[in-house]
Amino acid sequence: WRRTRSRPKRPLGTIVIPPNVKQHLILDTKEFLSSEQWYSDRGIPYRRGYLLYGEPGSGKTSFVYSMAGELGQNIYVVNLSSKGLTDDVLTELLSDTPSRCILLIEDVDAAFVQRTRGEGSVGNNVTFSGLLNAIDGVSAQEGRILCMTTNHPEKLDEALIRPGRIDVRVHFGNATQQQAEELFNKFYPHLDSDYISTLASRFASKIPHNRFSMAHLQGFLMVYKKRPEQALDHIDGWIVKQTERNGASSTTSTTTTTATVSTASTESAMVRDDSMTEDIDTVIQEPSSPKNSQY
Numbered sequence: 359w360r361r362t363r364s365r366p367k368r369p370l371g372t373i374v375i376p377p378n379v380k381q382h383l384i385l386d387t388k389e390f391l392s393s394e395q396w397y398s399d400r401g402i403p404y405r406r407g408y409l410l411y412g413e414p415g416s417g418k419t420s421f422v423y424s425m426a427g428e429l430g431q432n433i434y435v436v437n438l439s440s441k442g443l444t445d446d447v448l449t450e451l452l453s454d455t456p457s458r459c460i461l462l463i464e465d466v467d468a469a470f471v472q473r474t475r476g477e478g479s480v481g482n483n484v485t486f487s488g489l490l491n492a493i494d495g496v497s498a499q500e501g502r503i504l505c506m507t508t509n510h511p512e513k514l515d516e517a518l519i520r521p522g523r524i525d526v527r528v529h530f531g532n533a534t535q536q537q538a539e540e541l542f543n544k545f546y547p548h549l550d551s552d553y554i555s556t557l558a559s560r561f562a563s564k565i566p567h568n569r570f571s572m573a574h575l576q577g578f579l580m581v582y583k584k585r586p587e588q589a590l591d592h593i594d595g596w597i598v599k600q601t602e603r604n605g606a607s608s609t610t611s612t613t614t615t616t617a618t619v620s621t622a623s624t625e626s627a628m629v630r631d632d633s634m635t636e637d638i639d640t641v642i643q644e645p646s647s648p649k650n651s652q653y
Contacts, residue, residue: 367428368424373421373424374537376537383408383526383528384425387406390406394501403498404500404501405494405498405500405501407504407522407524407526409508409514409524409528410507410508411508412509412530412531413530414571416571417573419464419507432459434461436451436452436461439468449492449495449497453497456499457500457502460502460503460504461505463504463505463506464507466507466518467509486518490517494522494523504523531568532568532569532572535562538565542589543558545583560590561593564593569601
């Protein structure tokens with residue numbers, strides 16, 4: 359493993375997703391972290407898996423980084439397409455992570471080739487069975503949180519995301535009008551709150567429901583980061599241009615952001631926050647030397 363960077367914790371309040379989704383995920387992870395004895399008493403492997411899926415730019419990876427800050431854990435990023443990554447190396451890497459960390463596999467669908475007659479490969483030399491064994495085989499680390507992100511959940515084999523490997527599935531959709539209003543308010547906290555709230559409401563009313571990603575709206579507002587009135591004046595023209603550019607793709611059916619939980623009820627408890635560090639480390643694998651771990 360190689361540490362790539364440390365970054366300040368990102369407050370959960372800066373992540374604009376539906377409040378019920380945010381609250382559910384944080385409560386679920388904290389309950390998991392405080393329930394080690396519960397798992398042990400019942401002979402259940404002490405691991406928790408989350409699949410965050412949905413449109414590009416909807417906040418999946420950003421939420422993982424914010425969640426890491428909230429939980430006081432570092433992130434270990436696995437690139438399944440990394441050159442030289444094999445079944446043995448992947449298993450050794452994952453078994454060499456701390457017992458308390460977040461293991462992140464981004465865009466798992468991009469590295470995944472659906473199996474044919476039980477076969478299939480991930481990346482260059484990692485087999486499908488090798489990936490499954492690394493995630494929850496006999497040498498898999500306990501106490502860790504696994505997060506997978508994907509834009510195309512339909513491409514994932516059900517064996518990869520079955521309960522026990524993936525316990526919680528959460529859809530991250532394009533921006534709702536409520537999210538657009540919240541984002542606008544967060545861009546201009548230094549101005550009069552009543553005035554900005556009025557502008558934010560007018561701004562949100564112009565945003566087509568579930569048409570644009572949060573990343574798209576953020577990119578637009580970045581142009582007017584000190585000029586909220588101009589942002590409101592120009593949003594109509596921006597929507598027209600984006601719609602023309604996207605063509606038929608801009609009229610896709612709407613979806614609702616929901617959280618679906620595979621039930622494995624644990625005793626309700628909250629983990630203490632006094633162990634949280636100031637920064638969150640991001641760590642990636644170095645397949646050529648998996649034993650030289652660095653946390």
